[in-house]
Amino acid sequence: MSDVFAALPTQNLLRRELKVISAIGAVALLSVAVWLDVAERWYMAVFWLLPAIAIWCWIGWRTWTSLDLNRAALQAPLYPALGWGNRVTLLRGWLIALAGGCLSIDLSAVPVSWLPAAAYSLAALLDRCDGFLARRSRQVSLLGGELDVQLDALGLVVAPILAIAQGRLHLSYLLLSAAFYLYRWAMQRRQALGLPLYLLPDNPLRRTLAGFQMGLVAVALWPWLDAEFTRVAGVAFMLPVLFGFAADWAVVCGQLSAANYQRLAVCSQGLFQPGLRLLTAIVVGLVLPGLAAAGISALSLAVAVVMLSVGFAGRLAALVLLLWLGGFGVAVFQPCAQLTLVFAGSWLLMLGSGRASLWGWGDAWVARYDGAR
Template sequence: MKVDIKLPGLFGLGLLWIIFLALGYFTSWRMGLQWFSQAGLLWFWVWYLTWKRADLNRISTDTPLLNDLGWANRLTLLRGYLIALTGGFLFQPDIQGFISWIPGLLYGAAAILDRVDGFVARRSKQTTLLGAELDTVFDALGLLVAPLLAIVMGKIHWSYLSLSFAFYIFNWGIYWRCKHGLNIYPLMPSQLRRALAGFQMGFVALALLPCFAPQQTVVCGFAFLIPVVLGFTFDWLVVSGRINGESVGAKLFFSRLVKISRNIFQPCLRIFLFVGSIFMLYKADIFEPPGSIFLTLSLVLGISLVLLGSAGRVGALIVLLLLAGSAAPITPLSIGLLCSGAWLLLLGTGRFSLWQWDDVWVNRQDGASA
């Protein structure tokens, strides 16, 4: 099994060297050397994290060690290495031309693999302790490296790093409580927690692409950040016992909160997004020719899907992509539209929706038995 871990590490030396030569030839040798140094350190770190946890390559603690990593764990390991390659572009302000597309594409591939590796693990019935551990570790590494890169590129505000630090602070807090003999209380079950993490990776990957305007992605960053920070805060209050997640009162309160969101907040966001987008289209030419007619019709399609609640998350994604890539000025209206689109993407369209298959897709575990 350890051969499966050693080979990517050795293969990485050759790959890093080839990319270094390519970057040096097409850009500058200084940039190539900096990329090689940073990506090499992160590549070794990913390899070390995997090697250190090799004894977890088993189905459960009372089952024997598996002979090989399996395809699911290999995909998870590939995800870690893609994050390492992305990290090579950190602190390089002169990324231009076709090179500027590479970080977003690398991290985007890693974000897609985050869903694929789980599907492969469940379909092959080989969900291991190692896979679960590496999945969490690489999520945290990616949500540190990629946002930091986006901040350096001016695509998101520096406060977005609070999301990255929240994970490490949360886990350090649990460790500190264990070390001091304090109780650790179980988290309340939540499908939203998993969805929020997945959407963060997708957002940062898209924000890294040069086709999206920095002023738009900065606003979107705040919209995606706020729910996650609130979620981490609430989870810490539960884990530390400040909120009793098992109490009837807490369950009733959050049940009511969910109902208010589904019945009032989310439908109101849909109406605002539709009306506000129509008003913006009427007042200003937010899309530049050529293609302005097609983009305008695409925006109308997106807001119509949102208003009807027919694959509303897909509609919200269409609206966000179009607004983030448009020439729309940053105004209170455009900020409201970007925030509304982001929150509808995270939460769904709520009540009075015609067709919510996208909610099912977001919340399901691909490959799991029905």
């Protein structure tokens, strides 16, 4: 009992800081609404403010109910302040609320058409900063890890809906948005029924794939690439994550052993990813002479495919291939070839080029994922 009373002053400090942050965020959202009122119409400002404030209130409530996790471990003492890592995480939440306000307004209206893309892109970039700041300030907390996961999931609901509304992602991408919440609900349901929950092996690829989803959605919100390309790429990016959820669930339920779970990664590295490199080289090799004969500059495409074939900076080569497809490929490639290359390039970008690669440039940076806590 004495430990509980000893922790109360620290809890009060945390609650006071959260109240201040919540108030600042609410005032900032009101300021944006005033700007919309001046720039456009008062009713647009109201329609924008309602969902934005609702999302910000939800973030504040989730943080308030989780303040007891603001500690390094369950038995460790509470930190007396949220720390810079959690503050940046809350800033990410505020940016998601800023973008979420656009759910109820016409995105073709000036000057708000760029607002959700800019807000979510900045939130995605900051996702690599909060964990880094927490470690640098020596205040890594359970709260930070929980908020990070919750806000990643929230952002991958709000931003895809906005992209779907603009026709830049396919409606099926919402399967990914629902997967996290369905997975959490199923685990709680299984626990409530008294069924066993088996330990899930550590897999850095989970965070890597989540980071790529945020990057994809941020890019899709901007009108840089062809909308048909981003819709197809969205499906390609989504499938490995859904497969990961299914594999994780099979482990949690005891239907897949940890050893077999690890074998999936070994098979992917040894067979699937090198096979994708070979498939990409074959498809481009078949159409490249025709592209050159048509007077289309295909040098960058050829270089990217050669790099992919030998696994030289494979992720960078896959990114170049995708950007080429998004800029020129829609008008050049036949639909079947385009689909094959988009899916292969997307999976190589996310998973890496696999075994027998000359140089895995960027693989260590992607796997490290500075934002993880």
